[in-house]
Amino acid sequence: MVDVNEIDSLLLEWECGTLDDHGIECLRTLLKTSSAARTRFIQMQLLTTALHLEADTGAAEIDTNIAPVGSTVIPAAQPRFRQKRGWNQLALSLLLIVVCLLTGWIFYRETGSRLTRKTQPVSPSMPSQRDPAAEATSEGVALLTRLVDVRWSDSQAPIEVGQALPRGSFQFDQGHAQIEFLCGATLIVEGPAQLELESPTQARVHQGRLRAHVPPAARGFTLQMDDLTVVDLGTEFGLSVTDEGTDVEVFDGEVELHDPSSRIQRLTTGQALLLTDGGEYREKKPEPEKFLDISSLEVKDQQLQSARYERWHAWSKSLRNDSRLIAYYSFAEPGDWERRLVCSKLPLETDLDGAIVGAREVPGRWDAKRALEFKQPADRVRVQIPGEYESLTFAAWVKIDSLDRWYNSLFLTDSYDKGEPHWQILDTGQLYFSIRPVDRGEKGPTDFKALSPTFWNPSLNGKWIHLAVTCDLATSTITHYLNGTILSRHKVPPEQLPETTRFGAASIGNWSSPTLPGQRFAIRNLNGALDELILFASALSPEEIKEMYEHGKP
Structure with missing residues (x-):
């Protein structure tokens, strides 16, 4: 039985241009006697030729100049109307792939005989005709876009900036994090904090201080607590959840407060309320300086980066x-x-x-x-x-x-x-x-x-x-x-x-x-x-x- 690893090793060296004469003879023997080796060789040549044809049509980013050994690269005819990825160009490319594969195959056939079986081109398909299960997916409901001096909680695996955040717990013990929900709302969260991300438009806050920036496109964004739900109506507001209660302050716009007893109360620009543990609303003076905004966080981040x-x-x-x-x-x-x-x-x-x-x-x-x-x-x-x-x-x-x-x-x-x-x-x-x-x-x-x-x-x-x-x-x-x-x-x-x-x-x-x-x-x-x-x-x-x-x- 042929060792697949040996086949891959020889083909890898051949593609690298580092295979010596002895290795070439071993590869020839394998290609002559092993169908697995021939299949792998064809797969590699198919990709090489496809990349080369793509280069000839002008797509430099996935270009390649490797020609299969023993093959002749045939220049593609220029279509009357230049379309990089038109169906005519694709069909022509498929035919050229077949030609290059055949000539590359002939090189390794010591008898010099020609292939007699025809290669059937793969028919192109529209995305709607493909298996939906094959499409790339993501479970993220938000993105982590900035971290400043964050120390993660023991129960929270470290997360990198730019990483998608799925539904579930997000917590840290110190520092600041900027979270951008897919609906367009942005949270600046100060630790110690513990949140539960529930959807692209909703999160539950168990602990922490945060500032929410909610543009018109994200109107309706919701933050839930055990004793209160804050529904945005297009605004910028601050929220603090501590052992003393829940503090809500509106810096611009308007929010709705929904408590467990189904009471609804609205807060507008310059208003602030504290909901105590006993369920009592108390008016308070807004303290916007306690809630870090996006521009201030950026300054802190720049200072940290400089250090x-x-x-x-x-x-x-x-x-x-x-x-x-x-x-x-x-x-x-x-x-x-x-x-x-x-x-x-x-x-x-x-x-x-x-x-x-x-x-x-x-x-x-x-x-x-x-x-x-x-x-x-x-x-x-x-x-x-x-x-x-x-x-x-x-x-x-x-x-x-x-x-x-x-x-x-x-x-x-x-x-x-x-x-x-x-x-x-x-x-x-x-x-x-x-x-x-x-x-x-x-x-x-x-x-x-x-x-x-x-x-x-x-x-x-x-x-x-x-x-x-x-x-x-x-x-x-x-x-x-x-x-x-x-x-x-x-x-x-x-x-x-x-x-x-x-x-x-x-x-x-x-x-x-x-x-x-x-x-x-x-x-x-x-x-x-x-x-x-x-x-x-x-x-x-x-x-x-x-x-x-x-x-x-x-």
């Missing part, structure tokens, strides 16, 4: 003297006007500076810091790193917009020869690290492909995350990290690791470039941004990785 940046900057300056550094790209040094990414390691070595190709400067984790955005297929930073090393650590702050390439580069050496590492993210959302144990063309053990569990999900789109990987040659261990926490640890057979490591010519955020006239190159650029990259000649401990994350998190 975090200064803390990171102080840590960064101390790191530059670390004797274990191979290279440190802080993205905080001048040099953009020369299209240089300055290496911050001390003493300064200008030979380690990177050459920026295409990538453009954008804001980093903080407003005071810059990053480089990689969008176009050729975007990259070229570096030349000499020397040989033992163990390695890579660490980077990355913002991923999408994983729309098969391989999304973080740091890749050009030739992938003996001792050279590759660090990238697969479109499956897995971190992928490997290092070649033998010289190219030399028979011997294959590289070990350390694949993490899938960590990526749509909620991480556009967020800054900390990725790290360590390769410890002494213990034959590769470890992946996400946001300071171990994601996976891999014990590697010693023969699948080299005695030393090296880099040479390499790319940050991409891989390879054409070297011959008319040659194409694999599109593996990162679709996102980087604003810090560190290379160590040592396998850092989990505690050191955690410390690095804590100092750098925005």
Whole structure:
């Protein structure tokens, strides 16, 4: 029985352009004798060809320049009226896919015989004709859009800014949170607080002080307490729930108060009431300064971000003297006007500076810091790193917009020869690290492909995350990290690791470039941004990785 992992490993190396002659012969044999191998090969070629055809029609964001081995890429005819995704173009693309698959198949058939079975194109379908169960869904009723100095309750799992909030409990012990309900209402909540999110238009407040901003589109937004229900009529109001009772203050507009006895009372601008534990209403003087508004929260957030940046900057300056550094790209040094990414390691070595190709400067984790955005297929930073090393650590702050390439580069050496590492993210959302144990063309053990569990999900789109990987040659261990926490640890057979490591010519955020006239190159650029990259000649401990994350998190 054929080992599926062996098939995938060989195909993966072939797509990477790193499969040697011996590996190619093994792959040919598998394709000739195994239907599973042939099926997997066709699947990979189908995706490659589809991406290439998409590129030819102008969709650069999911472009690819990989042509199947042995195939001839046929240019698509230009439609009379240019429609990127029209049905005519789709039908033509399907036919071209079949042609490329056939020619790619022929390359691997040692007899040179042609396929006789016809491939049936897949008929396109309108969304209304598809299975509704296959559509992506979300259970969120609100979004968490800002956190300022929040300390979570023991019973509440930490939540990141930008994350959708489902129905259920939301509580924290300290700080401020900004919640935007899908109906359009916004709550600024001060801890300690405990809420129950019930729907896009309703929440229950058990404890806490909050300010609600409810525009006309969200009129009717409702907050419930055990002894009172507040129904908005288009307003901005404050609400405080304590052991002393429920305090409601209207800053603009009008609200309705519904108590358990079915009494309804209206409050308008400048009015305030306290409902005591005994069910008695008491008029009181409004105190709007006790309820933080959106603009004041933004100021507090900016102050906190500035303090975090200064803390990171102080840590960064101390790191530059670390004797274990191979290279440190802080993205905080001048040099953009020369299209240089300055290496911050001390003493300064200008030979380690990177050459920026295409990538453009954008804001980093903080407003005071810059990053480089990689969008176009050729975007990259070229570096030349000499020397040989033992163990390695890579660490980077990355913002991923999408994983729309098969391989999304973080740091890749050009030739992938003996001792050279590759660090990238697969479109499956897995971190992928490997290092070649033998010289190219030399028979011997294959590289070990350390694949993490899938960590990526749509909620991480556009967020800054900390990725790290360590390769410890002494213990034959590769470890992946996400946001300071171990994601996976891999014990590697010693023969699948080299005695030393090296880099040479390499790319940050991409891989390879054409070297011959008319040659194409694999599109593996990162679709996102980087604003810090560190290379160590040592396998850092989990505690050191955690410390690095804590100092750098925005």
